[in-house]
Amino acid sequence: MFAKKDEEKMRTARWSVLFVGWIGICLYPTIAWAETIRFATIDYCPFTCDPSKEAGKEGFMTDVVREAFEQAGYTLVIDMLPYARAVDSVQTGKYDGIIVVGRDYAPNLVYPDEPTVVQRVAFLVNSGTSWKYTGVESLSGVIVGIVKGFHYVDPDLITYLEKEQRNEDRVHVIHGESTTRRGLLMLQANRVSTFLEGEYSAVYQLDKMGIREAVTIAGFTTEAFEDYTGFSPRNPDAARHAEILSDKITDLKKSGRLDGILRRYGIL
Known part of the structure; x- marks a missing residue:
């Protein structure tokens, strides 16, 4: 008799556990069915950083992405x-998203409603240089340093760089990682006359390298560059991911919290 009662108690306990688990799934689906999102990124501080080189900082765009998706249970x-x-790798579906990308460079990705930030492209030169950027015509006799795959926003500038990118007397293309730092070192070594870089990453890297006074800005592009997080068109959940990030970016901008994130990186 006691064995039968014990068996009934155990059966009741099992059903209780299953019922509680079912309730948990209904009330907290993002926890019960946590998904993993794989992001590709680049070493492009302060947007996306290698934390082992930046005292644990991952970059302000990585911070925004983490807040959006980790709060949603991912x-x-x-x-x-x-x-x-x-x-x-994102276009082919190996990764679900890329944390910072120019929309014009990868128009087929799935994007949130607005960019995380907007910045101009700066023409950096060594201090004391008299040359100023006043348009494409002012590039005559100047060696320009650029990064492979980056979008330089002004249509006439893009046309010039594409035309001359194989002529190292006019354009030097930097490949690989740590491109901002390497471009500034090339500038200081006079291997290029001017290095093109977004103003946020330029200011951050100049401060980090301790050469803020040694390099100056000789001009800007006419148009601004929009920095997005993009998602793979091969992922059926891409639109949902973009919507989650859109809502977070809107919230951060309205509340002023995005400015607080940017200040942590010294760029506001």
Whole structure:
């Protein structure tokens, strides 16, 4: 008799556990069915950073992405790659998203409603240089340093760089990782006359390298560059991921919290 009662108690306990588990799934689906999103990124501080080199900082765009998706119950995996390979890996579906990308460079990705930030492209030169950028015509006799795969926003400038990119007397193309730092070192070594870089990453890297006074800005592009997080068109959940990030970016901008994130990186 006691064995039968014990068996009934155990059966009741099992059903209780199953019922509680079912209730948990209904009330907290993102926890019960946590998904992993794989992001490709680049070493492009302060947007996306290698935390082992930046005292634990991952970059302000990585911070925004983490806040958006971890609060929604997702697990993030982030791998650092060269820019062109990172974009290709997202386009082909190897990764679910890329944390920072120019929309014009990869128009087939799925994007949130607005960019995380907007910045101009700066023409950096060594201090004391008299040359100023006043348009494409002012590039005559100047060696320009650029990064492979980056979008330089002004149509006439893009046309010039594409035309001359195989002529190292006019354009030097930097490949691989740590491109901002390497471009500034090339500038200081006079291997290029001017290095083109987004103003946020330029200011951050100049401060980090301690050469803020040694380099100055000789002009800007006319148009601004929009920095997006993009998602793979091969992933059926891409639109949902973009919507989650859109809502977070809108919230951060309205509340002023995005400015607080940017200040942590010294760019506001």
